Amino acid sequence: MKNLRLEPLQSEGPIDAGAEEELFRDLGRQAAAEVLSRRWESAGAGSVGRCPDCGTQLRDLGLRGKRFQTLCGTVQLQRRMGYCNQCHATTATLDERLGANDTGITPGLQRVICRVALEMAYEPTKALLKDTLGFSPCSSREIERIANRHGKEIEIRLEMSSPAGKRPRAKKVYCVAIDGTMIPGLPDPKDHRLIWHEVKLATVIDASDIDAPFYVASTEKAEAFGLKLWRALDTRGMDPKNLAQVIADGAPWIWNLADLHFPGVTQLLDFYHAAEHLHQTAAALWPEGIANAWWHRRLEQLKAGELGNFFAALKLIAKRRTTSDPAVSPERLLQYFEENRKRLGYAEALNRNLPIGSGVVESAGRHIVQQRLKQSGMRWSLAGAQAILNLRTRHRNGQFEQYWENYAAA
Ligand SMILES: [Zn+2]
CATH class of the missing domain: 3.30.420.40 (ATPase, nucleotide binding domain)
Structure with missing residues (x-):
């Protein structure tokens, strides 16, 4: 990088701005990776420390190199390794401190990976990350693993989250x-x-x-x-x-x-479902004009809370008419609304300015x-689907950044 020699730009003619930007972004990334590498190595240069599991003083095994994937691309680190005589396990304390002990991918990059993976499938996630970051951080398999891990972690944290208790409601x-x-x-x-x-x-x-x-x-x-x-x-x-x-x-x-x-x-009962049921039966009984007129009168009765008239109209056609398809027969329709009789309080909901339809759901x-x-x-496996649902709801509920803040703090 030190040997980079650029021809000065000409005083006229087009400038390939895109190529220049990519070149300087890559240079900036490499410079940042070098700074990070020196900074993190010096943070881990001290004593080997204690075992994260049992607290025993670790035996110093010397330095070992490892490549980490970060938002600035690959960072090569020499880290001090320690051995715990109690747990019979080797630990790189610096990896633990960085939060990158298992994957070699730092939490900063994991966050961006999850942010994209919650929007799209794992293969396109990999392609989009490569295009936007300027380098390919990991395989689509690894992306899936990271998304699953954090999706599961979100679930665990939600389960542990404290109830509101005596806080004002x-x-x-x-x-x-x-x-x-x-x-x-x-x-x-x-x-x-x-x-x-x-x-x-x-x-x-x-x-x-x-x-x-x-x-x-x-x-x-x-x-x-x-x-x-x-x-x-x-x-x-x-x-x-x-x-x-x-x-x-x-x-x-x-x-x-x-x-x-x-x-x-x-x-x-969701108003649109109720309306759909009414419409299906009407359309099976009459030509369009008559069917729509009948349908609109029923919807008006539901909204006005005229349930007596509404049920009288349904009973009338249930007694007199039938359809070739039993699924939309007037009898079935009547039965459906009778089963949901206590769930037809549309007039009251409208009076209170409450929604009557589950369009939103x-x-x-x-x-x-x-x-x-x-x-x-x-x-989808159940666990895989739940992990992505957790990431998506967490994000749409405006709590995605909070999760990563908590994750870093832990
Ligand atoms: Zn130990």
Whole structure:
């Protein structure tokens, strides 16, 4: 680098700015890597220190070289190695101090790797990192490993996070919308059938629409998901008393979960699902114009809280009409709304300026889950999917940087 000789630029004509920028970025990176190498080596030049596991004074084994991947590219370090006679283990104290003891990739670079991997598949992550950093930090396998490790670490930290306890609770009124989205799992090892996993997703909406929504996503069973949601609300100091309603599309596990964790809280059948069911039956019974007119009257009755008239209209067609497809028959439609009778409080929700549709939860299903986990050819283990969901929700909830600060502090 010291021998670099550049021809001066001509006084006229085009300048290949892109090439100049890349050249100087690389030079800057190399210079930074040299400074980092000297700085870190001198920090580790002292005594060999004590065993991180048992605290015994380590036996000095001398210096050994290792390459580290950093945001400034490769840094070559001579580190003092120590041996613990108690644990029978060799330790490079400097690696531990840098937080790069297992992968040889520093936390600064791991953070950037996770930031990209939460947005896109591992192979494109590798390509994008190479294009933007100017060097390729590691293989896509290694990227996956790093994302999985931090996704899991996030889970552990969330589980350990302290409940709000006696801290003053926020007075904000909020709603919870819950939905399920299917993602492709690893094929069954016996018969190679494709297995699907359900991702359960809750969107917590500020009723006054000031705060951005936050998300809780889980590949676990309903009960574990419910506990996770409950804990997320608790650690944010959100009072269950201020939970105005739970909105969902009608899947039984969601209402069971709501009964279990939020007893007494108003349940609302997602208005758009209700509307869709009504429309399907109407379209199967009548030509478009009549079907739409009937449909609109039912929607108006639901919004106005005229449930007596609404059910009378449904009973009338259930008695008189039938469809060739039993799935959209008037009888089924009536049954569906009777099962959800206590979840049709749209008029009250509208009066209180609360949302009546889970448009927000369905769009969350798309941008939290599907965009990253449902791309063609993807197959997920439960743990792998959960790790990426943890990274994505953590980021979308505005807590990504906080995680890395805590990680560095630990
Ligand atoms: Zn030891």
